[in-house]
Amino acid sequence: MPEPIRVVVTGAAGQISYSLLYMIAKGDVFGYEQPLILHLLDIPPMMDVLQGVVMELADCAIPLLREVIPTADPAVAFKDVSAAFLVGAMPRKQGMERKDLLSANVKIFKVQGEALDKYAKKDVKVLVVGNPANTNALICSKYAPSIPKENFTAMTRLDQNRAQAQVSAKIGVPVEQVSNVIIWGNHSSTQFPDASHAVVNLSGKQLTVAEVIKDDSWLRDTFVQIVQKRGAAVIAARKMSSALSAAKAATDHMRDWFQGTVYGKYVSMGVVSDGSYGVPKDLVFSFPVTIKNGQWSIVQGLTIDDFAKQKLAITGKELEEEKEEAVAIIQA
Ligand code: NAX
Numbered sequence: 001m002p003e004p005i006r007v008v009v010t011g012a013a014g015q016i017s018y019s020l021l022y023m024i025a026k027g028d029v030f031g032y033e034q035p036l037i038l039h040l041l042d043i044p045p046m047m048d049v050l051q052g053v054v055m056e057l058a059d060c061a062i063p064l065l066r067e068v069i070p071t072a073d074p075a076v077a078f079k080d081v082s083a084a085f086l087v088g089a090m091p092r093k094q095g096m097e098r099k100d101l102l103s104a105n106v107k108i109f110k111v112q113g114e115a116l117d118k119y120a121k122k123d124v125k126v127l128v129v130g131n132p133a134n135t136n137a138l139i140c141s142k143y144a145p146s147i148p149k150e151n152f153t154a155m156t157r158l159d160q161n162r163a164q165a166q167v168s169a170k171i172g173v174p175v176e177q178v179s180n181v182i183i184w185g186n187h188s189s190t191q192f193p194d195a196s197h198a199v200v201n202l203s204g205k206q207l208t209v210a211e212v213i214k215d216d217s218w219l220r221d222t223f224v225q226i227v228q229k230r231g232a233a234v235i236a237a238r239k240m241s242s243a244l245s246a247a248k249a250a251t252d253h254m255r256d257w258f259q260g261t262v263y264g265k266y267v268s269m270g271v272v273s274d275g276s277y278g279v280p281k282d283l284v285f286s287f288p289v290t291i292k293n294g295q296w297s298i299v300q301g302l303t304i305d306d307f308a309k310q311k312l313a314i315t316g317k318e319l320e321e322e323k324e325e326a327v328a329i330i331q332a
Pocket of ligand 1: 010011012013014015016017041042043046087088089090091108128129130131132133155156157158159187241242243246
């Protein structure tokens with residue numbers, strides 16, 4: 001068996017982590033032969049709760065889990081880690097303005113970027129889940145200049161999974177028969193879920209989703225809105241935000257990053273923009289990517305019609321505004 005790798009999960013006492021830690025520990029991300037040392041970071045008031053999580057992990061008796069290190073100290077949490085799941089963030093409280101939320105989180109991700117820069121392995125792969133995920137990932141990367149900016153990503157995989165589930169339900173096939181649904185842009189209500197390049201495998205034949213569904217208004221309107229508002233629908237029903245599905249999406253994202261994507265299929269990840277598809281550079285923007293040897297590449301050459309161009313521009317503009325606000329908060 002290989003040597004254990006160190007993996008940090010922040011917000012480890014929170015509800016997403018409660019599902020995520022088990023999925024990581026049992027091998028869903030790094031493989032069923034890879035032993036792990038889990039570093040669990042949360043804030044000082046949560047240390048008692050975190051102890052409970054540590055006890056439960058021990059009680060799971062997971063063969064791959066060699067050690068669990070709970071801490072409130074970023075220097076301990078980020079030491080020598082190969083992978084970082086940045087889940088912890090300040091939640092939006094009643095009466096809180098978007099700007100206040102951004103302000104609290106920009107500060108958290110600045111501190112964590114600095115700690116990654118100082119203590120983590122230089123090839124650490126970082127997934128930001130905590131909202132606003134795209135801008136938090138950008139800020140984190142800015143404060144970790146010794147780590148390549150390509151190593152900082154934001155999670156839009158939950159949106160992709162939601163989109164894939166909606167398309168497969170509409171067609172009436174298992175989710176695995178649908179692929180290449182894309183999430184463009186921000187993990188927010190301006191994201192653009194795009195099924196125009198998606199394909200479905202029907203009786204061994206690959207067809208485009210558009211030719212099977214044959215309902216343009218569903219694809220351009222209903223589908224887009226269902227996916228954009230799915231998070232709010234879960235909150236309305238559960239009185240809590242998505243947690244199990246968010247944890248599953250985080251494991252999908254990191255597994256594909258470490259283990260690669262299947263030939264011909266792509267996945268969506270918030271990655272630093274290189275200007276592809278006219279998206280402004282230096283934003284963390286969700287693109288379709290393929291992954292090989294731990295490196296992602298943005299899928300090139302997809303046709304973007306005027307409708308899609310407009311949607312990409314809206315979500316890109318929101319990300320530019322978030323970035324400007326974040327920079328102003330840091331400089332203040
Ligand atoms: P919880 O409030 O249950 O847990 C968050 C945890 O983070 C708490 O234990 C808190 O003490 C901890 N925390 C706060 N500041 C911290 C810091 N500086 N260092 C370490 N830990 C810190 O939230 P949960 O439901 O688990 O959601 C976590 C984050 O994921 C939120 O920001 C949420 O908005 C975001 N989400 C992002 C999604 C995505 O697709 N990108 C989807 C799901 C989720 O809404």
